[in-house]
Amino acid sequence: MKFRAERGEFVDAVSWALRSVGARATLPTLSGVRLEVRGDRLVLSSTDLELSSELSLPVQGERDGIALVPGRLLGDVVRTLPNAAVSADADTDRLRLHCGRAQFDLRLMSAEDFPRLPEPSADAAVAVLKAEEFARTVAQVARAASGDDARPVLTGVTLEATAGTLTAAATDSYRLAMRTVPWDQGAECTALVPRRALEEARRSAELLGSEVRLVFEPAQVTFAFGDRRLTSRLIEGTFPNFRQLLPPGFERRLDVDRGELLEVVRRVAVVGEVNTAATPVTLHLTADAVRVTAGSGEVGQAEESLPGALEGEPLQIAFNPRYLTDGLDAAGSERVVLEFRNELQPAVLRPAVASNAPGDAAPAADFLYLLMPVRV
Amino acid sequence: MTTPPTRVSSVGVAAGSLGCAGRLVGGTNPRHGRHTFEEGPFPRSGVQAASRIASLPGVRVVIARCRVDYAGRLSATLPSAVRLVLVKADGCVAVHADGGAYKPLNWMNAPNTLVDEGSRWTVTNPQGEALTITFEQVHVDIAHDCGEDPGLTKDGVEAHLQELLAAHPTALDDGLTLVRREYPTDIGPVDLLCRDGDGASVAVEIKRRGEIDGVEQLSRYLERLNRDPLLRPVRGVFAAQRIRPQARVLAEERGISCVEVDYDTLRGRPSDELRLF
Numbered sequence: 001m002k003f004r005a006e007r008g009e010f011v012d013a014v015s016w017a018l019r020s021v022g023a024r025a026t027l028p029t030l031s032g033v034r035l036e037v038r039g040d041r042l043v044l045s046s047t048d049l050e051l052s053s054e055l056s057l058p059v060q061g062e063r064d065g066i067a068l069v070p071g072r073l074l075g076d077v078v079r080t081l082p083n084a085a086v087s088a089d090a091d092t093d094r095l096r097l098h099c100g101r102a103q104f105d106l107r108l109m110s111a112e113d114f115p116r117l118p119e120p121s122a123d124a125a126v127a128v129l130k131a132e133e134f135a136r137t138v139a140q141v142a143r144a145a146s147g148d149d150a151r152p153v154l155t156g157v158t159l160e161a162t163a164g165t166l167t168a169a170a171t172d173s174y175r176l177a178m179r180t181v182p183w184d185q186g187a188e189c190t191a192l193v194p195r196r197a198l199e200e201a202r203r204s205a206e207l208l209g210s211e212v213r214l215v216f217e218p219a220q221v222t223f224a225f226g227d228r229r230l231t232s233r234l235i236e237g238t239f240p241n242f243r244q245l246l247p248p249g250f251e252r253r254l255d256v257d258r259g260e261l262l263e264v265v266r267r268v269a270v271v272g273e274v275n276t277a278a279t280p281v282t283l284h285l286t287a288d289a290v291r292v293t294a295g296s297g298e299v300g301q302a303e304e305s306l307p308g309a310l311e312g313e314p315l316q317i318a319f320n321p322r323y324l325t326d327g328l329d330a331a332g333s334e335r336v337v338l339e340f341r342n343e344l345q346p347a348v349l350r351p352a353v354a355s356n357a358p359g360d361a362a363p364a365a366d367f368l369y370l371l372m373p374v375r376v
Numbered sequence: 377m378t379t380p381p382t383r384v385s386s387v388g389v390a391a392g393s394l395g396c397a398g399r400l401v402g403g404t405n406p407r408h409g410r411h412t413f414e415e416g417p418f419p420r421s422g423v424q425a426a427s428r429i430a431s432l433p434g435v436r437v438v439i440a441r442c443r444v445d446y447a448g449r450l451s452a453t454l455p456s457a458v459r460l461v462l463v464k465a466d467g468c469v470a471v472h473a474d475g476g477a478y479k480p481l482n483w484m485n486a487p488n489t490l491v492d493e494g495s496r497w498t499v500t501n502p503q504g505e506a507l508t509i510t511f512e513q514v515h516v517d518i519a520h521d522c523g524e525d526p527g528l529t530k531d532g533v534e535a536h537l538q539e540l541l542a543a544h545p546t547a548l549d550d551g552l553t554l555v556r557r558e559y560p561t562d563i564g565p566v567d568l569l570c571r572d573g574d575g576a577s578v579a580v581e582i583k584r585r586g587e588i589d590g591v592e593q594l595s596r597y598l599e600r601l602n603r604d605p606l607l608r609p610v611r612g613v614f615a616a617q618r619i620r621p622q623a624r625v626l627a628e629e630r631g632i633s634c635v636e637v638d639y640d641t642l643r644g645r646p647s648d649e650l651r652l653f
Contacts, residue, residue: 149621173651245652346652372650 001037001065001090005057007099010086011078013044013057016228019200021071022048029113032068035090037061045117046071051197052117055228067095068111077104118231120215120222125187127161127214131205131225134212137168137179138202140330140367145195146172153237156192161216163188169242170195175323176242176370177330189216192239197221197232204230245370247346250339252312254285255352258336260306262328264292268302269321271295280318280374285310285340294321317343318376327369346372434521436463441513444471444482448505454481456512463490465522469499469507482507538567538582540642541615545570547642548580548613548635561600569601570613577601577610586616586634591627598632 014033022030027049036043040061045054067090077097078086084100090108097104129137138157146154157170161183169178201223205212208225215222222231265281272279272294279299284291290308295301317340328336333351340347349369438461444454459481460472467486484499484507491498499507538557545552551573559569559579568580579601581594594612601610612632614623619634627634 149624171652173653174649176652240653344650370652372652375648375650 001035001067002061002063002088003037003042004060004062004085004087005042007081007083007086009057010059011081013042013055014074014078016055016204017044017046017053018071018075019046019203020048020051020053020230021046029068029109029115031071032109032111032114033071033074034066034068034111034114035088035095036066037064039064047115047117049115050194050233051200052231053200053229054117054231057227063089065090066111068109068114069095069106070109073106077106118220118222120220120224120229120231121217125161125189125216127166127183127187127216129166129181129183129212129214131209131212133181135202135205136332137166137181138198138205140179140332141168141170141177142195142198142202143170143326143330144172144175144177144369145170148172152235153192153239156194156235156239157198158239158242159191159193159214159216159221161187161189169239171240171242171245171370174320174372175327176245177327177368178242178370179367181366187216191216191221192235192237193221193232194235197230201230201232204228245346246368247339247341247348247370250312250341250348252285252310252315252340254290254308254310254338254340255335256290256306256308256338258328258331258333258351261290261292261308261336262325264290264304264306265321265325265328268292268294268304269325271300271302272321279321280376281321281324282316282318282376285315285317287314312340315340315343317347318374319347319371320374323371327371330369331367343373344375346370434465434519436519437461437516438463438511438514439516440511441515442471443510443512445508445510446482446506447508448503452482458515461509469497471507471509534567534582534584537584537615537617537637537639537642540639541580541582541637542568544642545580547637548615549578549633552578559601561597563596563600566594566597566601569607572611577607578613579610580613580615583614583616586614586619586623586636588620588623588626590614590616591623591630591632594627594632595630 017033021033030046030048032046034045036045037059038061040058042057042059042061043054044057045052047053081097082100082102086097086099088098089096093108095104095106095108097106142157145157149155154172157168160167160169164183165180166183167178167180169176171177201212204223204225208228210226213222213224215224218234220231220233222229269279269281272281279294279296281292281294284293285308287310288307289305290310291303291305293301293303327349331349331351333353335352337350337352338347339350347370349371351367439458440461441456441458442461443456444459446452454471457473460474462468462470462472462480464470464486467488468483469488469490470480470483472480484501484505487501489500491500495511497509497511499509541547542554542557545554545568548570549572552570555569555571555577557568558565566579567582570578570580572578579594579597581590581597583590591614594614598610598612602608612627612630613635614627614632615635615637617637617639619627619636624634
């Protein structure tokens with residue numbers, strides 16, 4: 001295998017491929033990045049058996065062939081390369097890299113043991129989303145997925161495609177984030193995607209822009225960005241029926257400035273952070289103000305008020321501050337609407353559609369964050 | 377001593393001056409070891425050496441300004457300060473400061489020999505280690521018989537988890553029914569033997585904390601149980617309140633399924649946490 005590539009493109013490609021390099025010591029071959037020259041294309045691939053990445057790069061190919069290079073070492077090497085074209089020449093057990101006056105001679109791993117990467121089948125359901133829209137959806141929703149492997153289905157984000165819309169939802173049983181976006185091509189399918197895979201796809205979407213092609217298959221999903229592709233296995237199991245969790249109505253509705261409430265909650269919650277278990281923040285809602293308090297006897301107390309328009313009876317309700325700030329952060333709008341029934345039932349947070357009068361703000365339909373209160 | 381000690385009478389203990397005679401007999405090293413305590417009667421006053429050996433009827437608590445010197449594997453000195461000195465009925469001697477949580481500044485685990493010379497105690501053990509406590513001013517000196525120790529009752533122990541899971545095997549897997557608790561194998565009993573909905577045998581190992589050792593143990597049982605033509609194929613379920621990721625990886629690699637169980641839910645005590653589902 002022999003090729004010559006632009007330094008910037010090669011460094012970028014290696015860095016991208018390193019995202020799915022496996023760290024398991026039991027399968028050393030997964031710690032490698034596979035380089036394959038086919039004509040004037042260099043294909044880089046890596047996998048940790050859950051997430052696989054593959055990208056194709058135009059190079060000046062001189063000899064076709066395959067090499068499996070230790071991933072971390074290759075990454076460290078390419079990051080330090082001087083600004084000059086890179087030429088690589090691999091024989092059976094060595095890769096020689098030349099860049100300017102720098103030369104590296106890297107030992108190769110056995111490419112025969114490298115697993116065959118899954119490829120999307122031609123007849124699978126495909127849909128296209130704008131990269132920006134996709135990245136925003138994942139950023140809003142994936143944060144609600146659980147980090148606890150005890151219930152694997154909750155560590156994923158469910159993607160539900162129907163004619164015309166794609167709904168992404170995640171829940172860790174304390175909160176639920178859900179967003180519906182218009183769907184360019186109406187394939188009907190459902191996939192439960194590991195959060196990590198979606199976060200990687202989001203980063204790629206933010207980095208590369210343009211469009212994301214989603215290819216849904218029974219056991220895997222592929223996110224394709226031009227010459228790059230990320231394939232993730234799906235989580236087995238049934239995702240909870242999240243739509244039935246949405247409360248049918250509300251008794252109180254608060255319209256408040258999102259940034260201001262976010263800032264106040266973050267500030268007030270500081271007095272609780274000494275404890276390992278999150279100390280709840282309590283919202284004291286009255287007709288025209290929200291008083292936020294937090295604290296414990298051991299650490300101290302904090303409180304701050306901000307304006308907010310409440311429809312309905314005053315209410316005192318407590319939340320885990322991290323979950324509340326996650327929701328406020330995800331909403332992204334200038335103002336948010338919070339709907340409550342009582343202090344023990346879930347609250348619904350939605351971005352408010354811009355309106356002239358703050359009290360008249362109507363909730364936007366596409367993003368919703370359901371948050372369970374904390375008993376105090 | 378410049379202040380008379382506080383006197384508190386207790387069963388079999390005449391709390392007296394530090395001039396009591398006492399012996400804590402035997403010993404290993406000051407950090408590890410077993411202890412027996414033998415001591416003489418507490419004389420009313422004076423400095424006397426141990427003269428008679430008897431069982432200390434309770435714990436003795438002394439709060440005093442004292443200096444402590446340890447000589448053994450190394451030499452260490454606690455300079456003069458007010459400290460809490462505990463002599464437990466089992467013979468352990470511990471010197472505490474007013475801080476540092478549960479941990480003493482210096483201690484001698486039983487068996488020890490305590491020679492009480494009034495203003496000075498010398499605690500020695502057979503390894504030749506010696507703790508010398510020199511009292512300058514005694515503020516409190518009390519003894520009390522704590523009676524028999526019923527021991528620590530732990531909640532959520534494996535036995536109780538086993539009992540609860542035996543009563544509710546479906547908490548582990550749908551359709552599971554119990555065949556027997558403590559099902560014997562020639563290398564020891566497996567916690568539960570169950571049958572699944574298809575009638576296949578399922579061996580369940582229950583731990584409070586699921587670690588690699590538990591997976592290894594279950595693997596050994598499975599290997600044995602699968603030799604029995606009446607049972608095989610037997611699959612394994614590893615159940616614990618929390619399963620460490622390493623144990624989970626190993627279990628899954630061996631085809632053993634992992635189930636984390638909620639102790640409170642099993643006991644029918646719903647968690648105080650509010651959840652969406």
